[in-house]
Amino acid sequence: MLLAAIVPGFSTVLNTPNNPNAQRMTMTLSLPKLGHRAGKTTDDRWQSITLKPGQTLSGVFEELGIPYDQLARVMQHPTIKPTLRKLRPGTVLSFNLPADGSVRAMRLEAGPGIGDSPIELEFNGDALRERAVPVEITTRTVVLTGEVGRSLFASARALGLGSSQLEQLTDEMFKYDIDFDSDLSEDDRFSVVVDQTWKNGQLVNTGPVQAATFTVDGHLKSAFRFMRDGKPEYFTPDGRSLKRPFIRMPIPYARLTSGFGGRNHPILGTFRMHKGVDYAASTGTPIQAAGDAKVEFVGQKSGYGNVVILNHGAGKTTLYGHMSRFAGIHTGQRVAQGAVIGYVGSTGMATGPHLHYEFRVNGVQVNPLKMTMPPPAPLTGDTLVAFKSDTRHALEKIREVENVVFQLDDGSRVASATPAPKAGKRGNRRKG
The missing domain is CATH 2.70.70.10 (Glucose Permease (Domain IIA))
Structure with a gap:
């Protein structure tokens, strides 16, 4: 089971389900509505259609009951005309169709062939005017958590993590604490804190891993990202660097x-x-x-x-x-x-x-x-204080989400003091 819990910030408290044995938690995510006019109440009614193979723009207009003369105006519009040649199955078209049966606006949603921003046309009598669609960009801190399953790579992908985030987990954060070939079992767990950037309600970027934990045999291993001397580095909760002066094997898995x-x-x-x-x-x-x-x-x-x-x-x-x-x-x-x-x-x-x-x-x-080389110096003084302040809420948030999602039927916690024995280990290579 995989879950993505959207967290507005580390300090925000998540709501715990009433059922203490709940195995899932969902959080409502409010996304921005395109085409909304601030301060103005209208009877806007947007309807979206995803083009199917063989479906044409004229067929869409006919299906929605939009007069042919409006289609003709769209076909001749200088901005839309060249874009129409690039329409393909999967393109999303949105129409503002008020209750009076008229058509108020048409929007080509961002996507392949359209570009990174939607194109919107506003119908006003016999006029057809292109209207700029406000671009709303938001960044959200999220906790992604799940079980390792048969492949850590596949499980991380299913959560929305890319290869760069997975490499940070395996090559930078837990490389010396976890053998990803043999240490992990299918029911071991991991949680990752990342910043995600959304543009007009669409996820466009997932940033580097800010914090992460692996629960292996009931033991919780944690790592946190912190800037030291202007460079990102990963540390244990008590400020010890996870970086080593030298990589023993310059070729992974050789x-x-x-x-x-x-x-x-x-x-x-x-x-x-x-x-x-x-x-x-x-x-x-x-x-x-x-x-x-x-x-x-x-x-x-x-x-x-x-x-x-x-x-x-x-x-x-x-x-x-x-x-x-x-x-x-x-x-x-x-x-x-x-x-x-x-x-x-x-x-x-x-x-x-x-x-x-x-x-x-x-x-x-x-x-x-x-060769035995001393690790980098741990964080001390004011730097250690700043590190603990930055990471305390992240660890609390990960633990809170894990406890909600993975609390066992007997009420035991995720990172128990005495780990339960396991029948055996199953390898989970990074590439899955």
Whole structure:
């Protein structure tokens, strides 16, 4: 079961259903009415028709009983005339048809072939006048919550979340706390707080995740977005950063094929030190920067083939070898952690497409899989106070919605102190 609870703001209190065991909650959402004239009472009666395959504009006019001479005026109007050629099934036409049987206005709703804004014509006797339709843009904070189900990706899509929001959940917020391949069960839950922008009653944009929780085995894991030093970052409720200085695996879900240490070289056939780790992936797979860095080198290096070297400061560098191509980066450029710097290939001394990844400290290669780096400094002082003030209502709102939607028949809460045992885990890969 999935639910989208529209929340005007974090501080607004939601109404709890009278039934404590209710499994659903719906909230009335008032959307703006197009064509409304402020301060004027009329007998406007708008009727909308969605064009079906084979349906024509003349057929719509005939169905609504609108005189042919009005259709002729519409067909010749300089703004509408070129648009009529682009009408297609699914286009929405709205007509203002007062009780006296006349036609007061016609509107082509925004959509493919029409544009981002409606086009409205006003009938006034023998005159036909184009009228500007007020554009009303509103931003609403919403809590979207649901069960993981058979696929987290599909469940998130059904709630209206896009790939960018899902990647924020899996790659930025809970990457180190949840194994999305094996930790989640179908009945585990997640809630997401986002800002949605509506234009004339139509959803046009969903912003980045402001806060989110996962309830896994009865344990509630939370993350909150907060601007630090002008950059967005995700934190735990007590102000600890969820970001790590370095990504251990620069290719998500890649397969480790060769570790750090001595081995027989697959091409040379001699025993020699392997001073990095290899991840197998198909040609063209994006390679990410392991951490914030300055590009130190982009080019070819003997057996490495196409290679990128990033300088992370404090004597730490990372090397990425055997790339098929680079991602438009250049020496001296600053790149953020997770930025795509190139693509998997098999250039240089390689038996097949893979990434050779090295981590160096003062020029000496070390095992990247055993590196332990201190996390970023937690929030303190006034910054921590501001963070807690901004996020307190978000967490309360998520918990409130979860308790309403997912309260169990026995009255137990979502994040119980003692988690109930589960029969087993079912993988939920990001792509579903």
